[in-house]
Amino acid sequence: MIHPIIHPLLTWYNLNKRDLPWRNTSNPYHIWLSEIILQQTRVDQGMEYYLKFVTLFPDVQSLAAAPEDLVMRTWQGLGYYSRARNLHFAAKQIVQQFDGKFPDNYNEILLLKGVGTYTAAAIASFAFNEPKAVVDGNVYRFISRYFGIKTPIDSTIGKKEFQKIADEILDKKNPGTFNQAMMEFGAMVCKPQNPFCDACIFNETCFAIKNKLVKELPIKEKKVKVGIRNLHYLLVFDINANFLIRKRDKNDIWESLYEFVLIKDDFNVVSGELNLESFHFLIKREFEPTKHILTHQHIYATFTIGLVNEFSNKVLHSFEKEPWLNANTKAFPRLISRFLEKNEVQKFIDGVTKNEI
Numbered sequence: 001m002i003h004p005i006i007h008p009l010l011t012w013y014n015l016n017k018r019d020l021p022w023r024n025t026s027n028p029y030h031i032w033l034s035e036i037i038l039q040q041t042r043v044d045q046g047m048e049y050y051l052k053f054v055t056l057f058p059d060v061q062s063l064a065a066a067p068e069d070l071v072m073r074t075w076q077g078l079g080y081y082s083r084a085r086n087l088h089f090a091a092k093q094i095v096q097q098f099d100g101k102f103p104d105n106y107n108e109i110l111l112l113k114g115v116g117t118y119t120a121a122a123i124a125s126f127a128f129n130e131p132k133a134v135v136d137g138n139v140y141r142f143i144s145r146y147f148g149i150k151t152p153i154d155s156t157i158g159k160k161e162f163q164k165i166a167d168e169i170l171d172k173k174n175p176g177t178f179n180q181a182m183m184e185f186g187a188m189v190c191k192p193q194n195p196f197c198d199a200c201i202f203n204e205t206c207f208a209i210k211n212k213l214v215k216e217l218p219i220k221e222k223k224v225k226v227g228i229r230n231l232h233y234l235l236v237f238d239i240n241a242n243f244l245i246r247k248r249d250k251n252d253i254w255e256s257l258y259e260f261v262l263i264k265d266d267f268n269v270v271s272g273e274l275n276l277e278s279f280h281f282l283i284k285r286e287f288e289p290t291k292h293i294l295t296h297q298h299i300y301a302t303f304t305i306g307l308v309n310e311f312s313n314k315v316l317h318s319f320e321k322e323p324w325l326n327a328n329t330k331a332f333p334r335l336i337s338r339f340l341e342k343n344e345v346q347k348f349i350d351g352v353t354k355n356e357i
């Protein structure tokens, strides 16, 4: 049976959908890029990155062959860097395991690194019209309100229940367009805050509006616990305007990105490989702490600029010496790249090169 929301929803979508580049293609590589980029990212921010990626890496082969630093650098500023590492890994997977041809069905797409059930359903339905229902945050919200589902959307049982409803109402003839319409409707009309209920095409049949539960739905079970982390970085230059960086190899959100010398708030060296005496640096500038907000963490970072005559071998054993001129070729966490954009750092370098410091 065709669900009664299908026809009005598709009509609404055809009249109101935003013109987004990944909607005008059935190229699975482009759809995959857009889906990974848009996870936890706003469309307006994601657009710039999508266009950068398709320009620099027009096909899966070019992405697979790209140096890791270039992929990370292109991703810089988007956050959640594991997405970029997985994207790169999965591109190589496609080249090696699928002979360079993007897998064309849900089960095989699911084998790609970083691709979960949601993304696999999106690619399979948008690119190959496979009847798989996509349930993203927008769809959870719309289903919860329209059908009056009070099961928490972040519970195991809730995920199953919402998926079942989405599978039942899916337009099996046009699954790709229907999925996009559901997501777009949740994003544009049935929004998290102040949804447009007055103008909504479903306001006569929606459970939440009839029962005054729009603000209460959907329900979430868990509150995100936010941790506090203090980081202190030293940006140490020599008199030839080289500075010290290191590629993070820790298995964390900033893996494969570069950083300066990282010390803790108590001025103990984090790595344990160095102590501050190794540097004999002159502190030239200390900056006010900056705050960086992640979903699970608030990071307070301070930066200190120091100057040394030259780097000792011991220091160079653990860090790379990089000319300041090359700073913009390295991928840093957003926290650091924002700091580097400050004019103060450049002023300091100018002073060093003119021997004014």
Ligand code: SF4
Pocket: 142, 145, 146, 189, 190, 191, 195, 196, 197, 198, 200, 201, 202, 203, 206, 207, 208, 209, 214
């Ligand atoms: S009436 Fe309001 S709550 Fe119900 S589907 Fe429309 S926008 Fe969402």
